[in-house]
Amino acid sequence: MTSKGRGRLWRRALAVLALLLLAAGVFVTGWILPTATGYVARNTCSAVLLAGRDPAQVAAEDMAPYPFVSTTVDREQQLVRATVVGLAARTAVYRPGLGCALAIASDSDTLRAQGFEPPRAPASAAPWPQGDGDSTDPDPPGLDRAGLDAAVAAAFSEPDPESLRRTRAVIVVYDGAIVAERHADGFDRNTLHLGWSMSKSVTNALVGILVGRGQLDLQAPAPVPAWADDPRRAITLDQLLRMSSGLEFDERYGALADATHMLFEVDDAAAYAISKPLAHPPDTVFSYSSATTNILSWIVRQQFTSDAAYHRYPHEALFAPIGMRSAVFETDATGTLLGSSYVHASARDWARFGLLYLQDGVWNGARVLPPGWVDYSRTPTPTSETRDYAAQFWANAGKPDDPGDRRFPHLPVDAYQASGFQGQAVLIVPSRRAVIVRLGMTHQRPAWDLDAFAASVLAALPADRS
Structure with missing residues (x-):
């Protein structure tokens, strides 16, 4: 084979490899990474904007299996965004009374409008379970x-x-x-x-x-x-x-x-x-x-x-x-x-x-x-x-x-x-x-x-x- 023929063969091989890498990249960013970014966005939103927890603790503990996912908490817009080096972005939106939801086909404003004020039992200082006070009763007989x-x-x-x-x-x-x-x-x-x-x-x-x-x-x-x-x-x-x-x-x-x-x-x-x-x-x-x-x-x-x-x-x-x-x-x-x-x-x-x-x-x-x-x-x-x-x-x-x-x-x-x-x-x-x-x-x-x-x-x- 001539050097010219070998060159064409190498170019074809590189083109095929590039296509395979491109297909793999599309597959990963379109099918694999969104699972991770969706999980992190949704659960970070719930932990931070619903439960009021520290984002750093949530990232270090709750999201420990996903160190490759980055999050941004936007308290003004009440949402969390998650990406992997800018790819496979997912956004979760907090709604009062309903917690967080992922904005996949829906937009953030539509989701935010779903919130409501749920009816709740009145607060009480009575001992649990009637209220959230502590019992002053002694331990029951036989308790170690x-x-x-x-x-x-x-x-x-x-x-x-x-x-x-x-x-x-x-x-x-x-x-x-x-x-x-x-x-x-x-x-x-x-x-x-x-x-x-x-x-x-x-x-x-x-x-x-x-x-x-x-x-x-x-x-x-x-x-x-x-x-x-x-x-x-x-x-x-x-x-x-x-x-x-x-x-x-x-x-x-x-x-x-x-x-x-x-x-x-x-x-x-x-x-x-x-x-x-x-x-x-x-x-x-x-x-x-x-x-x-x-x-x-x-x-x-x-x-x-x-x-x-x-x-x-x-x-x-x-x-x-x-x-x-x-x-x-x-x-x-x-x-x-x-x-x-x-x-x-x-x-x-x-x-x-x-x-x-x-x-x-x-x-x-x-x-x-x-x-x-x-x-x-x-x-x-x-x-x-x-x-x-x-x-x-x-x-x-x-x-x-x-x-x-x-x-x-x-x-x-x-x-x-x-x-x-x-x-x-x-x-x-x-x-x-x-x-x-x-x-x-x-x-x-x-x-x-x-x-x-x-x-x-x-x-x-x-x-x-x-």
């Missing part, structure tokens, strides 16, 4: 104060500096009263904490109230018009609640995964979830899916004649009646509550939510959840082979042929949990009359052992008297 304090202190320890727990709040409720409470430096009883998938359990309550009112039917086909002419029309509300709908959904959190695409790359999370085809016949396979919860949120929305009434609903029907004054339920850009992931509340308010379920849905003698709803919510779904999932709550029943093989082997069988990413937990233990709340920022799951922690707490509480 030294043991309980040691268990709580251990939750804030960091035995492995390479794998941090970052526990931020712990509350232990026994027999309707707080018997232990601690907050990390920089956090207090008023700090809002993102519940992540504990929000699914809040969605359970909102559905349950409508079932109790006769507006929704558990066993009827889910009222989703888009499914009317295909086999998905057989999916029931019950199957959505129990994660047994059969809908295809990739519950991974990372690039090119359904879950992250739904939360950080589209305006309408419910529409994305509703569009999913069947992967299995309904009620044959358990498959944990944030999509089904966002479909439930959309179904709840359809029960109201206006978005204003829909957005007030969680506050009027649930939060205000039990004194959850801090709670904020964020929506996507279309205004649908992100029931899978985005309820924020103080540790004390998360404890109130757990106490409502411990008390069978009754608060101050008034029924908030319909009769039987709590039992339904904690009963394992038949399609869950390990019997560790119920209806938007995690259960602890264990396998029928091996009850010792349980989600929490050191806890009572009747324990059940609202569970969230990064170690969020509202653990309800009826046989011990206890609610245990743990909130944190645990990026590496093995760093935090809820089973061991809760077992140490229960060991210090008065013995079961049932």
Whole structure:
């Protein structure tokens, strides 16, 4: 081959390489990086503009897995922008009463106009749970104060500096009263904490109230018009609640995964979830899916004649009646509550939510959840082979042929949990009359052992008297 021919060959090879690099760059900036910048923009917005936290702490701790993403907090415009060296920019906008939403197809001004002033229970200095005062009652008989304090202190320890727990709040409720409470430096009883998938359990309550009112039917086909002419029309509300709908959904959190695409790359999370085809016949396979919860949120929305009434609903029907004054339920850009992931509340308010379920849905003698709803919510779904999932709550029943093989082997069988990413937990233990709340920022799951922690707490509480 002549030198001229070799030159042409090299030029062609370089052109192909350049095209490949260009295609890779387009793929990364168009499909990979927006997941990261969307996550960082949205959650920084919530932590700083909603919860009022220090942006530097949020960047150093909450966003530690994303050191390559830069953020700008604009307090005047009430928004947060995130980019990777100027690429894949995402903007999240804060709206009063509704928290933050990503401006993907929507513009910032349209999102900002969605805000509202939610109805809230009046503040009270009465002891918790009626108010936010501290109880002056002595410890109940049989409580091991030294043991309980040691268990709580251990939750804030960091035995492995390479794998941090970052526990931020712990509350232990026994027999309707707080018997232990601690907050990390920089956090207090008023700090809002993102519940992540504990929000699914809040969605359970909102559905349950409508079932109790006769507006929704558990066993009827889910009222989703888009499914009317295909086999998905057989999916029931019950199957959505129990994660047994059969809908295809990739519950991974990372690039090119359904879950992250739904939360950080589209305006309408419910529409994305509703569009999913069947992967299995309904009620044959358990498959944990944030999509089904966002479909439930959309179904709840359809029960109201206006978005204003829909957005007030969680506050009027649930939060205000039990004194959850801090709670904020964020929506996507279309205004649908992100029931899978985005309820924020103080540790004390998360404890109130757990106490409502411990008390069978009754608060101050008034029924908030319909009769039987709590039992339904904690009963394992038949399609869950390990019997560790119920209806938007995690259960602890264990396998029928091996009850010792349980989600929490050191806890009572009747324990059940609202569970969230990064170690969020509202653990309800009826046989011990206890609610245990743990909130944190645990990026590496093995760093935090809820089973061991809760077992140490229960060991210090008065013995079961049932």
